[in-house]
Amino acid sequence: MIKRPPSSDQLPKSAWAWISEYQPERRLEYLDFYTVVDSKGRYLPFDEFRHRIPKGLAVDIAWALTKEARSRTRQWILGLGEPARFCYYNDIPAIQKTKTLVDQATTTAALAWANRKIGEEQNFSYMLEDLIEDEAISSSQLEGAATTTLVAREMIKRRREPRTMDERMILGNFRMMRYVWDKRSLPLTTELIRELHAIGVAGIDDEKYRPGIFRSADNVVVEDSDGNIVHQPPIWTGLEDRLNRLCHWVNTDHDEIESQNYIHPLIKAISIHFAIGYEHPFNDGNGRVARALFYWFLFKKDYGAFRYISISNLLKEAATQYGKSYLYTETDEMDLTYFVDYQCSVIMRAIAAFKGHCQRTIEDIERFNKWLFNAGIYAKLTEKQKIVFQVAKGNSNSIFTARYVEERLGCSYNTAASVLNGLVDLELFEKRKDGKEWVYRLRSKNDIQNSWTAS
Template sequence: MIKLPPSVPEGVFVLIGQEPHLQHLSDYMKLTQPTDSQGRYLHFDQLRHRFPKHLDQAICWGIVKYERSRLYQQILPVGTPEAWCKFLLTPTAQRVVSTVDRYASTAALEYMSSKIGKAAHIKYLLNDLIEDEAISSSQLEGAATTTLVAKDMLKRERLPRTPDEKMIIGNYRMMRFAWDKRNAPLSAELIAEMHEVGVQGIDDDKYSPGSFRLNDDVVVQDGDSNVVHTPPPAEGIAKRLGRLADWINTCHDDATTSRYLHPLIKGISLHFALGYEHPFRDGNGRVARALFYWFMFKSDYAAFRYISISVLLKNAAVQYGTSYLYTETDELDLTYFIDYQCSVVQRAVDSFKASYEKSVKEAESFEQWLWESGLYKELNEKQKTVFQVAKSGTAKQFTAVNVKENLGCSYNTASAVLNGLVELNIFVKKKQGREWVFSMRDQAEIQKNWLKTSR
């Protein structure tokens, strides 16, 4: 359990000017900043270990809180009675906002596609990456299906066999729903519809798809079954979500006004608010993360279709939950949650950027090898795309159904593309059930086979 902040003594700056604190005045004054010396925005639970032992912890915390309060900006209302969350823009958030603007906007994505010179290849690459969020978001909620099995199910469009697989399919549908509805205004009805799309058919008695909870028997527990969050009452949920929707639908894009909010900060706040309200019996975390994506899509950050935050949240689930708790236990200071989510977004965008850069480098090398070997002119454009995807390791197995979807062609054309690669000794195929599954040969084997046939 986290250590709750102490009550702040009145007049902390008067106190430190009096004995016995006066002799440590210079040490107290070193705390007059909202972050620590490394720019980290820390909760009392973390700071208490860093305050000098000879200082009074309550006074130390009071000084830090005073410095923060001078910079707070109210951001959004939650709960009943209505309470306003507040935040301040930390160095971490400022850095990540810049990163997102540079690499995750729709314009940046279009530039990436044009730079690689093979729009079909980058599209195929990104269509594969979009599955990661649906899978990881489900695993974060407890789905036991492995990533490999889940990807295989999505690629082959196989029907789910277990409740965990149904959860992954539901998240996949919900992510597509978020993209399709990106131009719609937020409403309580849209939130309910997103929940229904994501959980229907998994266990309807447990989830009550698309229906807000009617009772106050839902709580959030930690790994030791301790209650860490009791959501606001069920009564008034639709009204409160309508209030949240009004705030989201209000334009905060004018940078010349004091109420400007960067879309990333606003999207993260929406994520928190849905989790705080907990309007459904189950599936709240999945809907909260999907709404974050929905808002980023809406705000013209299309690259977030291919950036998975849940992959990283899954690997640090405790810190994810703790960021909620830090906010709730410190007077709804949303800075903790925003800062943590920003750090996750930074790593996710870095991973996306690295995948793209690796793809560009391998594409250039591959194009050179194709041309020099003479194999280049033997391939049509669609075969080049599939071959490059296979060579980059983005996908290891291909089916006609999968290629049809990613290349936007007919089933017969997709089959011809794959069988043509087999005839050229680039791919091999084997029967799995009723379906042919294709995979690339080892590169050395491809070169060896090509040397034999080209002599």
């Protein structure tokens, strides 16, 4: 459990007056805490702040000074709960840096540049397909799905029916992520929120999740791993009205940069993520809907590269810290900076991973084309076969079916089957029958080299 900060009414009305009366000789030391972030640029929550106070200084007084400094630069965002609690945040350097990176690297225009660098947009989107799947899989695993990533990818690529509840969860998330992309031009409504939930959880355990139905009781709580209640959502009465107010705020234009009401799209997307988690409108599955709406808003604002950037992949690795970022905000007078700051740290790493993947993809294509040319294979492959072969080389565990290639390359089923069988004839792929379906996979590097050397 985290250490909750003292409330405003527990702190002296004037920290400086207290210092002047009780510790005037240490005034300069206290002055170091009259700042929004510490000397390392960290926006520390009280739980960590209290351990960094020099011996002899009063922790609550140092905290009161920090709170006063933060109050002078905060920006109010939105109200949540009943009675309404208003969230605010401070635009600290770490958040500013993330906003700049998002603007530089994740817009649809930036993605188009990468497409041109590779040469064909279709190649690029197919090669990044695993990244689209990552968020759906990781978001489910964050919520407890036990299915491995490899098995989950196999299910999605083969379009096979899920065999377990965990696989149903992953497939529901995959469909939900596709849905938010398709619906990115729509305004947010409570009906859209319901539809997202229904798509994401239907058929998993309908009695538990109640797909698409807002909760109608106050029997839902969030517990930590030890069973302690860490979040009691606001009362269910008035929930739909509060969600309608949230939708109105989301649909309000905050894009005018010269306006006092300006909110960067990334901050707004993260705020939506937090709001759904805080209001907890459904019996279960709220986290998945919250993260899906985060993506939906960024898609709406033309940050197309987020289709390939998974935040859940990193949130899953530090689920405890993810939970704490909610708690730090809720227990410190709805200071959303903690949640925004943590999400920004995750997004920074996720974008770095995405950029690294793109760079490796570009380099792999260049090496691949050179090898194809030198080995005399290039002239034997069709353009579609080159795409599929390159994708397979990038992930040797990938499986392919004619139905999947048909969908990804936008061709007919017969053309897709011809592409795959042609790769088998060239001794680059192998195939096996699985039920009624042929499944194709890249042969091992040694087998390919031996076959072409022998020929």
